[in-house]
Amino acid sequence: MIMLSLLNFIAFLAVTGYALYLAAHVIYSRIMFIQLGKKSNLRKDTAVRLNEFLVQVFGQPKLFKDAKSGIMHFILFYGFIILQFGAVELILKGLIKGFEYPIGEFHPYYSVLQEVTTLLVLLAALYAFYRRYIERLTRLKRGFKAGLVILFLTILMFSVLMSLAFEQLWLGNTGSPHAPISSIIAGWFAGVSPAAAGVWFYVFWWIHLLTLLAFAVYVPQSKHAHIIFAPVNVYLRDTKPAGKLTSIHFEDETQETYGVGKIEEFRQNQLMDLYACVECGRCTQMCPAAGTGKTLSPMDVITKMRNHLTEKGAAITSRTAWMPGFVFKDTGADTLLKKAETTNLVGEVITEEELWACTTCRNCEDQCPVANEHVEMIIDMRRHLVLTEGRMPSEAVRYFQNVERQSNPWGISRTERILWREGREDIVVPTVKEVDEFEYLFFVGSMGSYDQRTQKVAQSFAKIMNAAGIPFAILGNEEHNSGDTARRMGNEFLFQQLCEKNIANFKKYGVKKIVTICPHTYNTFKHEYPEFGLEAEVYHHTELIWTWMEEGRIKPSQRVNEAVAYHDSCYLGRYNGMYEIPRKILQSISGVKLLEMERNRQDSMCCGAGGGMMWMEETQGTRVNLARTEQALRMSPTAIGSSCPYCMTMMSDGVKAKEAEERVATLDISEIVERALA
Incomplete structure (x- = not known):
């Protein structure tokens, strides 16, 4: 009996020791693979990180979606x-x-x-x-x-x-x-x-x-490596504002390429995402591209890059021992490394079709229980295509050229940027040169300045500001495109040029407060421009409308008989957490019935315009805007409401495609408020 116990103990030690050695080796190798990436340079933010860690890891709120x-x-x-x-x-x-x-x-x-x-x-x-x-x-x-x-x-x-x-x-x-x-x-x-x-x-x-x-x-x-890496990934998540992109420093003359063309060019915290992925499919389930038949699957993007990193990392780490003073050559490892190095991350591991299908809506990130950030990785690879290889869809080339030459996507003369204020004698819209002082700079944006439908939104908001007695002004023909779309499409250089021009104008005219009708502009001004020197408060027009309603500056006393299916803008909602203000405005107007689509607030489906898709053709599957419009029409609304020029355009096109424009209007919040004014 004693002999059997001894043999059992010896067998236990041998088997357990070997298994733990193998497990430690695999974990250590994954850590080495992650360290192939660039340094992350994360902000400390210990209190923020600890709170996020405790809430997400031990509370698991996203899993309960x-x-x-x-x-x-x-x-x-x-x-x-x-x-x-x-x-x-x-x-x-x-x-x-x-x-x-x-x-x-x-x-x-x-x-x-x-x-x-x-x-x-x-x-x-x-x-x-x-x-x-x-x-x-x-x-x-x-x-x-x-x-x-x-x-x-x-x-x-x-x-x-x-x-x-x-x-x-x-x-x-x-x-x-x-x-x-x-x-x-x-x-x-x-x-x-x-x-x-x-x-x-x-x-x-x-x-x-x-x-x-x-x-x-x-x-x-396996995919269950998330047991080890997910809690660490949550703690090390970048604490910058949601969706804020990391800038490229073009003055660094040592850079030979831009963006990410090789797996090891991602930052280490980004590579951590790959091993943290649990392959639960929540990201792909909510992705508007995947849901409408595009080749993009956020989960597959992560898993394919993880497998590529593992193969390349295994070749590198087996070729050279991770021990100072010792280098061991292995011809088999050399072959693996050569294969891994000749496999292009962009184009082979991840196809260009996948990269250009992303609308940057961040629904994948909002759903992810392990804090993976898919969108910035996709944009980093777009940057490589655009800035290093010069490969992009023809629509993207045309967009960049038009914005570079005339500072708007259509290439219309920049001298026509101010013409939107004509045709409405009941509104007063001064330029910064026509007034001595103003409280708010109304940044109209390219859509408000040139798109005929969005011009009406700009006019409605101007009418509301006039009614509230708000001193404001516009830049007129001195205004430049915000650069947000160019940045999301991968043209970081163009974005930074436009950013510097706009900030120079803001400083020139002493701008302290900026309001815009575009969530994309709002987001980039509020979270990304400050890195380049912007010092101003930034507002979305719905924020100010609600504030003025609460203060009694505007009194929407007229009845507006509309059943409104409200569509949440991704850049107002998931990027900036603004869900309730537009709803409060609608609910405060007599006659308006607020209808909630099945996918609303954090789970709202993208209209399909973000990430440059507004300016590119969808060649695969169903159009995203058509799928979202169908969701709205199921509510039997008389109007589809939005707070974004891009969203309204996409929903308007969807309504026309469904031949429902005679019974369903598409309206911005400001247009509904204007109709309610006495």
């Missing part, structure tokens, strides 16, 4: 934490007969907690199998690898309960209310002798141990 999946994952997450203590005790039981933690009177309660938790985790694993293979959720991958972890979990939990049951029979213990599950199982095998029960205990003990060690080795090299 899908309540069933959220409950399942909550049980698995906390169950695994609780069961780690039980796993250690069970292992010691196999080395020391009858071992229990020396926690006295608390042990019975601890035992109950362990068994109930084991049962709940087992049920959660079975439900995970049901969701993936029977209910067959479209966002979840199926196959051997996807089901392997479910199998691991099932075996682990089953072997725990069986081990504890046979331990009772081996030790001659009677059933106990403090071991409810294992006692029931032990009752099924009551006729088994103590010696046979001891054998079965070790059978299930070894099954549990080997499964646990196999799980430990498998996890770091």
